[in-house]
Amino acid sequence: MPRPLKIFVNYATEDVAAANAIELWLRGRGHEPWMDRGQLLVGQKWPLEIKKAIASADVVVVCLSRGSVAKTGYVQKELKLILEAAALRPAGKIFAMPLRLDDCHIPDDLEELHYIDWFASDAHERLGRALDFESGKSTIVDDLQIAKDQTDDEPSDTAKEIDAFVRTATMDDVVRVRVITHTGGVTLHAILAALERSRPKKSALLHVLMRSPELSDLGRARAIRHSLSSLREFAAGTKNYQVEARIYASPPLLRCLILEHQSGQYSAYLSFYDWPLAKGLNQRGRSQPKHSPAHPCWSRGFAA
Numbered sequence: 001m002p003r004p005l006k007i008f009v010n011y012a013t014e015d016v017a018a019a020n021a022i023e024l025w026l027r028g029r030g031h032e033p034w035m036d037r038g039q040l041l042v043g044q045k046w047p048l049e050i051k052k053a054i055a056s057a058d059v060v061v062v063c064l065s066r067g068s069v070a071k072t073g074y075v076q077k078e079l080k081l082i083l084e085a086a087a088l089r090p091a092g093k094i095f096a097m098p099l100r101l102d103d104c105h106i107p108d109d110l111e112e113l114h115y116i117d118w119f120a121s122d123a124h125e126r127l128g129r130a131l132d133f134e135s136g137k138s139t140i141v142d143d144l145q146i147a148k149d150q151t152d153d154e155p156s157d158t159a160k161e162i163d164a165f166v167r168t169a170t171m172d173d174v175v176r177v178r179v180i181t182h183t184g185g186v187t188l189h190a191i192l193a194a195l196e197r198s199r200p201k202k203s204a205l206l207h208v209l210m211r212s213p214e215l216s217d218l219g220r221a222r223a224i225r226h227s228l229s230s231l232r233e234f235a236a237g238t239k240n241y242q243v244e245a246r247i248y249a250s251p252p253l254l255r256c257l258i259l260e261h262q263s264g265q266y267s268a269y270l271s272f273y274d275w276p277l278a279k280g281l282n283q284r285g286r287s288q289p290k291h292s293p294a295h296p297c298w299s300r301g302f303a304a
Contacts, residue, residue: 005135007033008057010082012068012075018101018118019063026061029128031135033061050078054085055236059094059134061127062110063118065101083109088232088245090212090225094134097127159190162257165269166194169259174200176260177241179208181227187255188227192234199240206241209248 007026011019019035026033034053040046054060060082068075086095098106098115106115116126177195181187188208195206208231210224228245235243257269 003135005031005058005131006056007031007131008054008060008082009033009035009063010060010078011035011063012065012071014067015063015065015101018065022061022063022099022118025124026131029131031131047074051081052236054078054081055232057085057095059131060085060096062096062098063101064098064104064106064110064115066104069104069107079107079109085232088228088235088243090228090247094130097130099123099127158187159193162187162190162269163194163197165257165267166191166198166259169198169267170261171198171259172201173262174204174259175202175262176205176207178256178258178260179206180256181208182211182255185227189230191257192230195241196234196238203239204241206243208243208245210245212247 009019009023009026016037023033023035023038034057036046036050039053040049062079062082082096089095096110096113098110098113099118100106100115101118116123120126179188179191188210210227212224224247231243231245235241255270259267261267
């Protein structure tokens with residue numbers, strides 16, 4: 001059943017009248033639009049609140065005009081935040097919806113996205129169809145609640161092992177963290193929780209590689225989307241990591257967490273998913289692991 005969407009309304013100051021009208025139209029359809037002028041409270045740090053609102057939005061409506069596309073400053077920075085948030089969404093997910101308020105040109109970063117001329121006679125109908133399509137899916141709030149419900153129980157053995165690994169690693173000089181996982185799930189939640197507790201002294205890169213939800217069965221696809229939602233929330237709230245997510249076609253044989261240190265040394269947590277298949281690959285010429293899935297391999301200090 002379609003549900004209200006959290007919609008971030010992006011606009012330039014000179015287009016506030018048009019943006020206000022769009023906000024009213026969205027509310028009239030039962031959605032929950034977010035605009036800085038109506039949502040920000042006195043004393044709040046507006047750059048942080050805007051970043052959080054973009055990260056937690058289901059959809060962003062990007063209002064384009066001749067004035068906004070030619071403007072420099074925060075309006076361009078906000079568009080960059082929107083594109084970064086879009087990059088964390090699964091392939092095929094509608095996130096940024098460009099609306100032309102006049103006959104302006106489309107910015108290069110948005111030219112691959114289908115846009116709507118808001119001044120056209122069928123504009124309301126077309127935007128309504130796109131929103132109905134997205135509202136028929138689970139929202140980010142639903143996904144986060146399900147993910148939370150899945151991790152509220154006693155930590156699993158995997159979660160405890162990951163936490164112990166990160167706590168005993170030297171995080172002070174970590175410059176990059178690489179994560180490979182299938183659906184994310186408990187493993188990704190445990191990694192994010194452990195990284196938040198043990199932080200590097202300087203901002204580090206966090207690269208996460210997960211299976212494509214579009215190429216997975218329904219159950220795994222939903223789990224992956226839950227994990228991507230959690231990753232977006234983590235990215236919006238952390239000051240210690242610059243987060244980048246990528247998806248791929250083939251499932252991995254292992255889950256891994258690799259910490260890259262400034263010295264060029266690495267620390268790694270490795271755990272095989274499919275032990276018989278992994279053994280088969282090893283029989284075709286790779287070194288035979290000495291650890292079973294119940295005993296993940298912890299390595300420290302090997303060079304790049």
